[in-house]
Structure formats: C-alpha cells, structure tokens
Amino acid sequence: MNLKLFKKFSRSILSVFIILLASLQYNFVSVNAETTMTNIKDSTVTEELRLIVPSKYKDSWIKAEKQVWEPWLANKKGFLGREIFYNTEKEEALVLVKWENKKLWKSISVKEVSEKQSLFEEIVKKDLKINKNPFELIYEGELYKQG
Numbered sequence: 001m002n003l004k005l006f007k008k009f010s011r012s013i014l015s016v017f018i019i020l021l022a023s024l025q026y027n028f029v030s031v032n033a034e035t036t037m038t039n040i041k042d043s044t045v046t047e048e049l050r051l052i053v054p055s056k057y058k059d060s061w062i063k064a065e066k067q068v069w070e071p072w073l074a075n076k077k078g079f080l081g082r083e084i085f086y087n088t089e090k091e092e093a094l095v096l097v098k099w100e101n102k103k104l105w106k107s108i109s110v111k112e113v114s115e116k117q118s119l120f121e122e123i124v125k126k127d128l129k130i131n132k133n134p135f136e137l138i139y140e141g142e143l144y145k146q147g
Contacts, residue, residue, distance in 0.1 A: 043144060044080065045105060047097040050139035054091050057134050060127045061093070068120040073097065078104025092138075102142070 053061050065084065073079050078100035085094040099105035121133040128134070 042101055045099050045102045046143040046145075047095075047099060047105060048139070048141045048143050049093075049095040049097070049137065051093045051095070052091060052136040052138055053086065053093040054134055055088060057124075057128060058086060058093075060124055061135060064120050064123045064127070065095075067123060068116055072116050076104075076108060078107075093135075096143075 062084070070082070073082060080098040080100055082098070083096045085096075086092075087094070124133060124135070125131060
C-alpha cells in the first residue's frame with residue numbers, strides 16, 4: 001500500500017516538474033522573441049526596392065534618381081546611404097537604402113513619398129518624351145543585418 005502511494009506521489013511530483021519546466025521554457029522563448037523584435041526596431045534597416053528598368057531607359061532612370069531621390073533622401077532624418085545596382089541581363093534595378101532604424105524610415109509620410117515619385121516620373125517622361133512611367137516596381141521589402 002505504501003509503495004502504491006509513493007508511486008502516485010512520485011508521478012505527481014514528476015508531472016508538476018515537467019509542467020513547471022515547460023512553462024519556464026515557453027516564457028524564455030517569449031522573452032527572447034520580444035527582445036529580438038525590440039532590437040529589430042532599434043537596429044539599422046535597409047529598404048530594398050527592385051524595379052524593371054529597360055536598358056534603353058537606364059541612363060534616364062539614373063539621372064532622375066540622382067536629381068530627385070538623392071537630394072531628398074540626404075535631408076531625411078535617419079538616412080544613412082543608398083546603393084544602386086543594375087542587372088543588364090534581367091533589365092532589373094536594385095536600390096538599397098540604409099536607415100538608422102525602421103521608426104525613422106517609416107516616419108516619412110506616404111504623401112511626401114508620393115509627391116517625390118510623381119516628380120520623378122514627370123522628369124523621366126519629359127526626358128524620354130513618353131506618356132507613361134517605364135519603370136515598374138516589382139518588389140519592396142526590408143533587410144536586417146545578421147550576425
């Protein structure tokens with residue numbers, strides 16, 4: 001009789017221990033995830049833009065980028081720099097814009113960005129003597145440095 005009682009008691013203690021251990025593990029994972037998210041908000045972020053840029057319009061695109069976006073970005077709080085890449089084979093451009101943090105980047109109003117985009121498009125259309133913006137945005141995202 002004593003042995004049965006002891007086995008039940010041992011199982012109960014073991015169950016409590018497993019539940020406690022699982023609970024602590026879950027809380028640790030939650031805290032770790034929360035800390036990671038906070039660090040992402042405060043760490044540098046790179047805005048990634050991919051566009052279709054036909055080769056015959058590449059020079060006009062670069063000229064308008066330098067005329068419109070470059071000076072505007074230079075005056076934005078949190079702007080750290082920008083790099084432009086071009087894949088001739090795919091006729092695709094990659095623009096990487098580095099920001100001090102996501103909060104500063106996202107504090108720029110959509111209205112302000114739209115106004116600059118409209119100016120950019122008008123300059124391109126006038127330069128190329130066309131009626132439509134020939135550059136299609138195919139991807140927009142954000143990158144965080146790892147390790």
